[in-house]
Amino acid sequence: DTAVSQTPKYLVTQMGNDKSIKCEQNLGHDTMYWYKQDSKKFLKIMFSYNNKELIINETVPNRFSPKSPDKAHLNLHINSLELGDSAVYFCASSLSLPDGRETQYFGPGTRLLVL
Amino acid sequence: AQSVTQLDSHVSVSEGTPVLLRCNYSSSYSPSLFWYVQHPNKGLQLLLKYTSAATLVKGINGFEAEFKKSETSFHLTKPSAHMSDAAEYFCVVSEGGNTGGFKTIFGAGTRLFVKA
Numbered sequence: 220d221t222a223v224s225q226t227p228k229y230l231v232t233q234m235g236n237d238k239s240i241k242c243e244q245n246l247g248h249d250t251m252y253w254y255k256q257d258s259k260k261f262l263k264i265m266f267s268y269n270n271k272e273l274i275i276n277e278t279v280p281n282r283f284s285p286k287s288p289d290k291a292h293l294n295l296h297i298n299s300l301e302l303g304d305s306a307v308y309f310c311a312s313s314l315s316l317p318d319g320r321e322t323q324y325f326g327p328g329t330r331l332l333v334l
Numbered sequence: 335a336q337s338v339t340q341l342d343s344h345v346s347v348s349e350g351t352p353v354l355l356r357c358n359y360s361s362s363y364s365p366s367l368f369w370y371v372q373h374p375n376k377g378l379q380l381l382l383k384y385t386s387a388a389t390l391v392k393g394i395n396g397f398e399a400e401f402k403k404s405e406t407s408f409h410l411t412k413p414s415a416h417m418s419d420a421a422e423y424f425c426v427v428s429e430g431g432n433t434g435g436f437k438t439i440f441g442a443g444t445r446l447f448v449k450a
Contacts, residue, residue, distance in 0.1 A: 262424065262440040309378060323428070325370075325378040 222246050223326040225310050231332045232300060240295045240329045242310030251293035252323065253285060254309040262309070268293050305333045338427045340441035348449045353397075353412040355444045357425030360406060367408045368426040369399055372443075378424070384408065395419070420448045 223244045232238055244251060252267040266273065266285040273285065282298045297304060310326040341356040359367065369381040382393025389401040399410045408425060425441040 261442060323368075324380070328378075 223310060223312055223324050225308075225326040225329050227329060228327065229330050229332075231334065233334055234300055234302060236300050237296070237298045238300060238331075239297070240308055240310075240331070242293050242295070242326055243291055244310075244312040244324070244326075245291065246312055246314070246324060248312035248314045248324070249290060250313045251287065251290075252311040252313070253293065253295050254311065254325075255279075256307040256309060256328070258306070266293075266295075300333045302333050305331055307331070338425050338439050338441040340423075340425050340444045342444050343442065344445045344447065346447040346449065347415045349417055350414050353410070353415045353419065353446065355410040355423050355425075355446065357408045357410065357441060358406055359408060359425070359427045361427055366428040367399075367401060368428065369393065369397070369408075369410045370424045370426060370440075371421050372424065373421045381410070381423075415446075415448050417448050417450065420446055422446075 223242065223246070226241045230238060230240070242251065250267055250269040253265045254262050255265055256262050265279050265283060268285060268287045270290065284296045285293055286296060287293045293310060295308060307328045307330050309328045311323040313323045338357060338359045341358065345353070345355060347353055359365065364386060367384040370378045371381050372378050381395070381397050382391045382399055384391045384399065384401045390398060391401065392398045397410060397412050399408055401408055410423060412419065422443045422445050424443050427439050
């Protein structure tokens with residue numbers, strides 16, 4: 220009964236490959252996010268989706284593309300992987316409240332290593 | 335514009351002594367404030383959150399934080415540190431909108447070391 224799940228947990232791949240990370244939430248939330256955590260532990264928001272609409276799109280390379288088949292899923296596709304893409308990627312979800320407040324619930328993270 | 339500053343990159347305490355992790359924020363509106371913990375090679379875990387209710391917020395594992403609007407602070411405390419508290423702690427500020435989707439800013443993190 221995990222609230223936010225990600226697969227895979229670990230991903231090791233070669234430069235130039237294309238890979239995807241999947242995220243699913245069973246909380247009934249209406250917004251999902253992808254974060255990147257670099258080696259210095261800084262968390263940077265990459266994308267968020269609300270009701271299948273991209274509403275925040277930070278300045279990330281267009282090699283990264285979020286895909287949301289439905290409200291419960293937000294997958295992250297990465298094309299032509301580069302060494303600098305090595306990081307931990309966190310998925311999160313939240314529920315919009317009338318007063319605008321929210322809590323984001325995070326998945327366990329996917330550790331990506333590009334060789 | 336919103337921002338969050340964690341005043342200490344590292345904090346070291348002895349087991350059984352109090353913990354204080356400092357966080358200051360700035361926000362254009364009334365924000366939501368959170369503390370998350372990340373243990374080595376683990377995901378983020380929500381410790382506690384402030385959402386305009388009581389200013390003293392109690393969280394899991396004996397942690398609590400006090401929202402002080404006049405000081406724009408949201409410091410995290412625990413009366414007595416345990417070895418298992420050694421981890422990275424993130425202070426987070428979030429602002430929302432009526433259309434959904436929220437801008438959430440994470441602090442740089444504070445690494446807590448607990449000595450035996």
